[in-house]
Amino acid sequence: MSSYSSDDLTDQAPNDISFETNLFSVNFHPTDDLVVVSDAEGRVKLFKYGLEENKSMFALRPHKSGCREACFSTDGKYIFTASSDCSMKVIDVNTGSVLYTREEAHDDAINTLISKDFMVFTGDDEGTVKVWDMRQQNIVCEFQEHADYISDIITINDRHVVATSGDGGLSIYNFVRRSLDDISEKTDNELLSVASLENDQTLVCGTQDGTILIFDIHNLETPKKFVGHPQSVDSIVKVSNDSFLSGSSDGMIRYVGIKPRKLLGVIGEHSTFPVERIAISRDNRYLGSISHDLSLKFWNVSNLYDDEVDEDDEQMDQDESNDADSVDYENEGQDNEDEELTDDSDDNMDDSDNDDDKDSDDSDSDDSDDDSSDDNKKVRKSRAARKKEAKKEWTNAPNKEKKKKKNFFNDL
Numbered sequence: 380m381s382s383y384s385s386d387d388l389t390d391q392a393p394n395d396i397s398f399e400t401n402l403f404s405v406n407f408h409p410t411d412d413l414v415v416v417s418d419a420e421g422r423v424k425l426f427k428y429g430l431e432e433n434k435s436m437f438a439l440r441p442h443k444s445g446c447r448e449a450c451f452s453t454d455g456k457y458i459f460t461a462s463s464d465c466s467m468k469v470i471d472v473n474t475g476s477v478l479y480t481r482e483e484a485h486d487d488a489i490n491t492l493i494s495k496d497f498m499v500f501t502g503d504d505e506g507t508v509k510v511w512d513m514r515q516q517n518i519v520c521e522f523q524e525h526a527d528y529i530s531d532i533i534t535i536n537d538r539h540v541v542a543t544s545g546d547g548g549l550s551i552y553n554f555v556r557r558s559l560d561d562i563s564e565k566t567d568n569e570l571l572s573v574a575s576l577e578n579d580q581t582l583v584c585g586t587q588d589g590t591i592l593i594f595d596i597h598n599l600e601t602p603k604k605f606v607g608h609p610q611s612v613d614s615i616v617k618v619s620n621d622s623f624l625s626g627s628s629d630g631m632i633r634y635v636g637i638k639p640r641k642l643l644g645v646i647g648e649h650s651t652f653p654v655e656r657i658a659i660s661r662d663n664r665y666l667g668s669i670s671h672d673l674s675l676k677f678w679n680v681s682n683l684y685d686d687e688v689d690e691d692d693e694q695m696d697q698d699e700s701n702d703a704d705s706v707d708y709e710n711e712g713q714d715n716e717d718e719e720l721t722d723d724s725d726d727n728m729d730d731s732d733n734d735d736d737k738d739s740d741d742s743d744s745d746d747s748d749d750d751s752s753d754d755n756k757k758v759r760k761s762r763a764a765r766k767k768e769a770k771k772e773w774t775n776a777p778n779k780e781k782k783k784k785k786n787f788f789n790d791l
Contacts, residue, residue, distance in 0.1 A: 390679040391430055392665055392677040392679040393428045393430060393433055393677040394433060395674045397673060398416075398418065398675070399673065400419050400673070401655075401673065402416050402656075402675065403418060403447045403655065404447065405656050405667045405669045405675060406451060406658050407658055407659065407661055408451050409455045410455050411455065413425060413426065413451075413472070414426050414658075414660075415449045415451065416669065417445075417460060418445070418446065420445065421440050421442030421464070423438070423440075423446055423460055424438040425458070436475075437475035439475055439477075441462075442463075443462070444464045445462060446460050447461055447491065448460065450492060450494055453494060456471070457472060458470040458472060459492055459499055461492035461501055464488070465483050465484060465489060466480060466483065466484055466489075467484040467499075467511075481516070484509070485509065486503070486505070487503040489501050489503050489504075490502055490503055490504055490528050490530065492532075493533065494513075495534045497512060498512060498519075499513055501532075502531075502542055503528070504528040505527075506524070506526055506527055507521060507525075507529070508521065508523075508542050508552065509522075510552075522542075522550070524550050525548055526565075527544050527545035527546035528544065528545045530545055530569070530570060530571045533573055535596075537555075538553055538556075539554070539560065540554050545569045546565050546569075547567060547570060548562060548563050549563040549570055549594060561599050562599070563600070563602070568586045568587055569587040571612060572584065572585035574615040576620050576622075576623065580597075581594065581595065582594040583637065584602075586611065586612060588611065589609055589610050589612055589627065591604070591605040591606075591607070593637055603640070605635070605637070607642050608625065608633070609627075610627055610628035611628040611653075612627050613626055613627065613628060613653070614654065614655070618684065621637050622637065622643065622683075623635055624646060624657060624680070626657040626668055627653075627654055628653040630648045630650055630653060630654060631645060631648050632666070632678065633645055634646055647668070647676065647678050649668065652670045652672035653671050654669070655670055656669050657669075664680070666680045
């Protein structure tokens with residue numbers, strides 16, 4: 380991978396957006412040119428961004444104190460927010476109306492929130508992680524493995540959530556089986572941010588002293604270290620399987636590689652003001668960054684991701700070739716794999732036990748059996764295609780229920 384310099388930024392980016400209060404979060408809409416920010420006074424502001432202008436869509440103050448996170452739902456219809464007032468809210472993107480409020484969602488101030496499909500994951504100042512099923516508006520499970528604030532949360536695959544904490548620990552949970560999978564040893568260095576690389580096999584974490592810790596997901600005991608940031612790394616965004624962007628307290632946004640471990644370039648800076656958060660737009664064209672300089676800046680990083688698309692195409696061709704060479708070996712263990720996936724797909728996170736759910740699960744199981752009977756078709760499938768099919772099986776039951784049941788937001 381070639382080094383990167385700011386001279387490569389030949390395309391334009393939207394103008395900066397200025398604010399009067401410190402911003403806590405920034406996130407981009409999954410399908411439209413929209414970006415949402417939240418601030419220290421509990422406000423949520425939605426903008427439509429573009430090269431010609433940035434247009435304010437709405438601004439409201441749903442929380443009594445700082446809104447530490449505002450992010451879009453997977454389908455882009457809603458904004459989920461979390462606050463230091465311990466509440467969680469749901470806002471309609473089109474109208475700006477508050478559709479749902481969960482007061483005292485945590486006993487302590489909520490520090491981070493992310494969403495994935497119908498699930499929401501939250502972490503608070505005392506180290507508690509909660510998993511929510513928003514179809515039922517209820518907690519699925521909660522974990523209390525950390526002794527200090529949850530700084531960041533991400534999901535990997537369709538069943539695991541990763542959390543970093545101010546206690547210096549990293550934890551991995553299986554939210555389908557509602558269990559702790561692994562947790563690292565605590566260190567004196569606070570973990571502030573996390574991203575998954577190398578097909579979710581590697582976790583990179585930003586720390587308080589600027590060191591990047593690189594964990595093997597199967598062995599959290601001995602992380603590798605990359606020293607290159609002079610101050611804390613508060614936010615990380617994945618670029619490729621072996622590179623990421625980092626936002627640091629020294630005001631710099633850097634492009635970093637892990638194979639080999641080296642600084643590839645600098646994207647931009649907020650002068651000497653700390654970078655609070657960075658996020659990537661839906662089309663991987665713009666990086667958004669917020670800072671203590673009270674601004675949201677846009678950086679055109681499309682060329683970084685264009686290079687990654689080319690690398691992914693080459694890797695996909697190589698993977699398909701390897702699959703063809705080893706197809707007999709993989710097919711031998713396919714029956715056991717299908718059986719395990721079918722069992723997991725029936726491990727529905729919905730706590731209610733109604734007949735409709737059971738009928739839906741039975742139907743999904745029959746479909747899975749029909750698919751597994753066609754061995755010749757499975758032989759021709761690549762590993763990527765089978766994984767995609769497994770993902771569909773796991774989410775099939777909830778999706779069927781969603782079609783039969785009216786979306787709960789419409790009933791509020």
